[in-house]
Amino acid sequence: MLYVAWQGIQRIVMLETILAQKKKAIVGKWLELIADSYPAGSEFFVDKDQFTNPVGYILSSEIEILYDEFLHDQIDSERAIISLEEIIRSRAVQDRTPGESVNFVFLLKDVIRNELKSQAKNKEFAAELAKLEGRIDNLACQAFNVYTGCRERINQIRINEIKRDRDNANRLLERFARKYGDQTVEVAGGYDRSEVTE
Amino acid sequence: MSDEVTSREELLKTIDYVPAQQDLYKPNLEFRPGTWNYPANPKKMEHLELPYPREWSPPDLDWKLPENWKEIILKGMEERLNRYRSLRVYLDICVRCGACADKCHFYLGSGDPKNMPVARTELMRSVYRRYFTVGGKLLGGAAGGRELTEDVLKEWFYYYYQCTECRRCSVFCPYGIDTCEITMMGRELLNLVGLNINWIVEPLSNCFRTGNHLGIQPHAFADTIEFAVEDVEDVTGIKVDAPMNRKGAEILFVVPSADYFAEPHWYTFLGYLMLFHELGLDYTLSTYASEGGNFGLFHSAEMMKRLNNKIYAEAERLGVKWILGGECGHMWRVIHQYMDTINGPADFLEVPKSPITGTVFENAKATKMTHIAEFTADLIKNNKLKLDPSRNDQWKITYHDSCNPARAMGLLEEPRYIINNVANNFYEMPENTIREKTFCCGSGSGLGTDENLEMRLRGGLPRGNAVKYVKDRYGVNILTCMCAIDKATLPAVCDYWAGDVAVGGIHELVGNALIMKDEQKPRTVDVRGDPLPSVEGSEEGDE
Amino acid sequence: MSTLFGVILPYAAIAIFILGILYKVVKWGRSAVPFRIPTTCAQAETLPWIKRKPHEKLDNPSNNLAMVGRMLLEVLIFRSLWRNTRAEIKADKQKLIYSGSKFLWLFGLLFHWSLLVILIRHCRLFFEPVPWILDVVENIDGMFEIVIPTLYLTDIIILLAVTYLFFRRVVFSQMRYISLLADYFALLLIGGVAVTGVCLRIFFHTDVEAVKELAMSVLRFSPEVPEQSISWLFYLHLAMVCTLLAYFPFSKLMHAAGIFFSPTRNMANTNRVKRHVNPWDYPVKVHPYHEYEEEFHDKMEQAGLPLEKE
Known part of the structure; x- marks a missing residue:
């Protein structure tokens, strides 16, 4: 019993070691696949300058971190969440469905399976691989949470903006009321005040 | 080795979302909420005596264009080609070197290739070639010309209101081509057939x-x-x-x-x-x-x-x-x-x-x-x-x-x-x-x-x-x-x-x-009405 | 055959080239410049104590002399493309990283300069005796005799540059997206001219004296096809050059002339100093003050605002 468990742990450690060794190739492929999902194509990511191409920079640096967290079974870690936020924040405002915004996580499955093709023939290995893939599924769930968070934030910003406009108007209206008493004041006569938002 | 690692192309086939390689000249017509502005209120247009005021909306199939809209646009283009050297020269000389491509904030933020300044200009340049150059008139698409259709017009509306006329591209262009000039002309042309946005017209x-x-x-x-x-x-x-x-x-x-x-x-x-x-x-x-x-x-x-x-x-x-x-x-x-x-x-x-x-x-x-x-x-x-x-x-x-x-x-x-x-x-x-x-x-x-x-x-x-x-x-x-x-x-x-x-x-x-002469007391708040840090500090000290 | 390719074609091409360029340039010239719209790429000349570095004086020219300087930088060393380039040391990798745009500037510059030198070299076909300056250019260009007969430096450079410029359009998806048939065509054409030219020098030596005789005669408007046979490869070379010439005025290659007409570059930032006149200016409907006061008279009076009409 113990022995079997021990063997299992050993295999997954071995698997992790292999995956760590192949990190460069895997992260590279992963990035390529993600890049391909941008309408502008992978060229968009040639320039990875932090400031002149933020999306390219963030993506290439954050998925590497994400991969490390994934390997160390730390997908719930604060750092992993930050990485997901960094990546998803821009995807959440681009022309994508919610699914398309987080599907980059699943691409990792394809990449890993592809890299481990030869080893995967081994039955026991395949079982461990499935466990790792479970981690990826969890990561995808995290990603979806983050995505939803981003969308909520956008809505909040929209509300804040409208509120700010309303507050601007109200502030003046209050002062008008103070100045003129209860008299109705025509601020911008002839025009619907609510349409004037700047 | 080769049977171990699948090529990228094969790998791409394994995923559902394969991006369609977009075509520069294929009009892109998805008007998603949050990405376009409301059309102008016809009353405000009337107040300014702007042409063709009407109710319409970008996601609508029918934009209720005037019957001779194409004629109006082409005539308007010709007029502007004569009035603006910038327009004529910039439509003629772009070599599509790509220096401007990644300089646009909309492109960097969206990854939408039509937001590359060169592509945004090409939306109009293709029409210019088709109707105003010999090559385009004779050879059409082979010479980079494109028919002016309603879809093209819709695409203009989409992308010319996706340019903030910031001129960043013009800093990097080896000929100083300024997409702002093109966007301005694009908008003027759209205005001729009554396509305005409310945030401007009101x-x-x-x-x-x-x-x-x-x-x-x-x-x-x-x-x-x-x-x-x-x-x-x-x-x-x-x-x-x-x-x-x-x-x-x-x-x-x-x-x-x-x-x-x-x-x-x-x-x-x-x-x-x-x-x-x-x-x-x-x-x-x-x-x-x-x-x-x-x-x-x-x-x-x-x-x-x-x-x-x-x-x-x-x-x-x-x-x-x-x-x-x-x-x-x-x-x-x-x-x-x-x-x-x-x-x-x-x-x-x-x-x-x-x-x-x-x-x-x-x-x-x-x-x-x-x-x-x-x-x-x-x-x-x-x-x-x-x-x-x-x-x-x-x-x-x-x-x-x-x-x-x-x-x-x-x-x-x-x-x-x-x-x-x-x-x-x-x-x-x-x-x-x-x-x-x-x-x-x-x-x-x-x-x-x-x-x-x-x-x-x-x-x-x-x-x-x-x-x-x-x-x-x-x-x-x-x-x-x-x-x-x-x-x-x-x-x-x-x-x-x-x-x-x-x-x-x-x-x-x-x-x-600003230290003001007439100020009797030391200032305790900033212009936002928030306490100044020095005051905050001393208050804490007093307590 | 040789008359067609050696005489008729060149005359036709040159005629189209000259007339075409004139047509375009006149067309551009007749388009108005209603507004002064320089793109300012540095601090403007404002208060005297704000000192500007020499390059800033060119990047935001405050007079026509500086504007000419700016244009020269643009034309001679591709100033704006240079701005595009970055050589950065990435902190994490301690490595100098050049972005792809650096190559665009470099290869663009190499391409255009070698084209110019090659053009100058070819001038010897049209002069008898050959001016000394052409010999100087040729000697410098041929400094490194790599293969015999002299393989010019510029020949190698232009082939490299054309190859790079072509492949970046094919390889990079972003470039592929914006590239048109015309873009490939122009590069292939120039590449073809260069390849045939190099071949003529190295592999299929042609009778230069005969070519020169032909060129001179064409120039004198008394074309004579020399008796010595000129190789078919030369005619191919010439035919491509003629195609290029005839194509030039109707293509993007007109950027060579167009840059001088670019209002964001060829105007000094004297906007608030000198009045610029719009030739097609016309009166527009405005909302004058008296109409405004008329509409809001009572409200203004109530608010204690000064009025024209009490």
């Missing part, structure tokens, strides 16, 4: 009637100014004078209307009032020319001229000597690059001369209008202001060069000089995101409306990203800028991309630091 209509975009009538204007005077009193204990429509004043002062209505613009406005009081400046505001900003720039050259007309006319009526302008972006594009041409010459005015320092602003010799940053920098240089920079210590400041003052004027050093003299903590954003390479807020040129928020956030990504960098690195907590649209829309951009960074103006900082 302010225009308001401005035409009342003198400002907000439609604030003169008595209400007088009230808001009075409120600002009250606020200054709350902060400084001084009741300042803010004259309006006063004949015989030396200077006419013109600001964008948001300055006396919206936050955080308001604080900058308080800063102006404090500064002018301290100087004893002989100036006046005007209710008639109560808008420096000019949304006409985003609509058509004609509309720009119709609105801008008020400034010189009012200066002449009031008999002022020269004009001073507040912090604004596109307002200054119009004043610096267009005003003298469209509504000058202003021979009735004198070359601006600072009554305090005696400096003559030779750089405004013809237009006779000086930027407040030039004016204030000159005051500081000549030691005319007593300043206490520690009263801005609550802020760690960065400065965003607004597109138009940067790339249409070259007003780069003055604001920095002022900030460095009125505050202690100033941190620049990375070199390739400031000065002439500055990134737009993503909401300029009439796109700063709430229904368009998602698109604005996309466009704001490069700027927000740079703000985040200085925030993480130096703890920056305020982004200062000299543009009314920036002040209105960067709060959202900062909120989403950087989080918790306020937005303010240069003269807000000046107002804070």
Whole structure:
């Protein structure tokens, strides 16, 4: 019993070691696949300058971190969440469905399976691989949470903006009321005040 | 090896979402909510006597175009080709080298290839080739020509309202091709068949009637100014004078209307009032020319001229000597690059001369209008202001060069000089995101409306990203800028991309630091009404 | 055959080239420049104590002399493309990283300069005696005699540059997206001219004296096809050059002339100093003050604002 468990742990450690060794190739492929999902194509990511191409920079640096967290079974870690936020924040405002915004996580499955093709023939290995893939599924769930968070934030910003406009108007209206008493004041006569938002 | 590792192409087949390689000439017609602006209210169009007012909406299949829309557009194009060398030359000479491709904030934020400036221009260039060049007429598509169809027109609408006319691409283009020129022409052509957006037309209509975009009538204007005077009193204990429509004043002062209505613009406005009081400046505001900003720039050259007309006319009526302008972006594009041409010459005015320092602003010799940053920098240089920079210590400041003052004027050093003299903590954003390479807020040129928020956030990504960098690195907590649209829309951009960074103006900082002669008590709050750090500290000490 | 390719084609091509360019340039010239719209790429000349570095004076010219300087920088060293380039040291990798755009500037510059030198070299076909300056250019260009007969430096450079410029359009998806048939065609054509030219020098030596005789005669407007046979490869070379010439005025290659007409570059930032006149300016409908006061008279009076009409 113990022995079997021990063997299992050993295999997954071995698997992790292999995956760590192949990190460069895997992260590279992963990035390529993600890049391909941008309408502008992978060229968009040639320039990875932090400031002149933020999306390219963030993506290439954050998925590497994400991969490390994934390997160390730390997908719930604060750092992993930050990485997901960094990546998803821009995807959440681009022309994508919610699914398309987080599907980059699943691409990792394809990449890993592809890299481990030869080893995967081994039955026991395949079982461990499935466990790792479970981690990826969890990561995808995290990603979806983050995505939803981003969308909520956008809505909040929209509300804040409208509120700010309303507050601007109200502030003046209050002062008008103070100045003129209860008299109705025509601020911008002839025009619907609510349409004037700047 | 080869059977172990599948090629990228094979791998791509294994995933569901394979991007369709888009075709540059295939119109892209997805109008997703959050990425376009509401069409203009027909009533406002009628008020301005604009052609073909009607109810329509971008996601509709039928845009209710006039029957001869194609003829109108092509005729309009021909007319503009003769009127604007920029248009003709820029449509002819682009070599598609790609230098501009990754310079557009909308492209960087969206990854949509049609947001590459070269592609955005190609939307019109293809039509130009088809109808105005020999090759295109004969060979059509093979020579890069494209039929003008309704879909193409819709695509123009989509992408020409996805350009903020910021001119960043024109800095990097080896021939100086300015997509702004193309976008302006694109919009003029769309206007000819009644395709306008409300966020441009309504302010225009308001401005035409009342003198400002907000439609604030003169008595209400007088009230808001009075409120600002009250606020200054709350902060400084001084009741300042803010004259309006006063004949015989030396200077006419013109600001964008948001300055006396919206936050955080308001604080900058308080800063102006404090500064002018301290100087004893002989100036006046005007209710008639109560808008420096000019949304006409985003609509058509004609509309720009119709609105801008008020400034010189009012200066002449009031008999002022020269004009001073507040912090604004596109307002200054119009004043610096267009005003003298469209509504000058202003021979009735004198070359601006600072009554305090005696400096003559030779750089405004013809237009006779000086930027407040030039004016204030000159005051500081000549030691005319007593300043206490520690009263801005609550802020760690960065400065965003607004597109138009940067790339249409070259007003780069003055604001920095002022900030460095009125505050202690100033941190620049990375070199390739400031000065002439500055990134737009993503909401300029009439796109700063709430229904368009998602698109604005996309466009704001490069700027927000740079703000985040200085925030993480130096703890920056305020982004200062000299543009009314920036002040209105960067709060959202900062909120989403950087989080918790306020937005303010240069003269807000000046107002804070300015030591005023008439002040009886030490200042306890900044112009926002928040306690000053020194006071906070001493209060804690007392307790 | 040789008359067609050696005489008729060149005359036709040159005629199209000259007339075509004139047509375009006149067309551009007749388009108005209603507004002064320079793109300012540095601090403007404003207050006297704000000092500007020499390059800033060119990037934001405050007079026509500086504007000419700016244009020269643009034309001679591709100033704007240079701005595009970055050589950065990445902190994490301690490695100097050049972005792809650096190559665009470099290869663009190499391409255009070698094209110019090659053009100058070819001038010897049209002069008798050959001016000394051409000998100097040729000697410098042929400094490194790599293969015999002299393989010119510029020949190698232009082939490299054309190859790079072509492949970046094919390889990079972003470039592929914006590239049109015309873009490939122009590069292939120039590449073809270069390849045939190099071949003529190295592999299939042609009778240069005969070619020169032909060229001179064409220039004198008394074309004579020399008796010595000129190789078919030369005619191919010439035919491609003629195609290029005839294609030039109707294509993007006109950027060579167009840059001088670019309002964001060829105007000084004297906007508020000198009045610029719009030739097609017309009166527009405005909302004058008296109409405004008329509409809001009572409200203004109530608010205590000064009025024209009490």
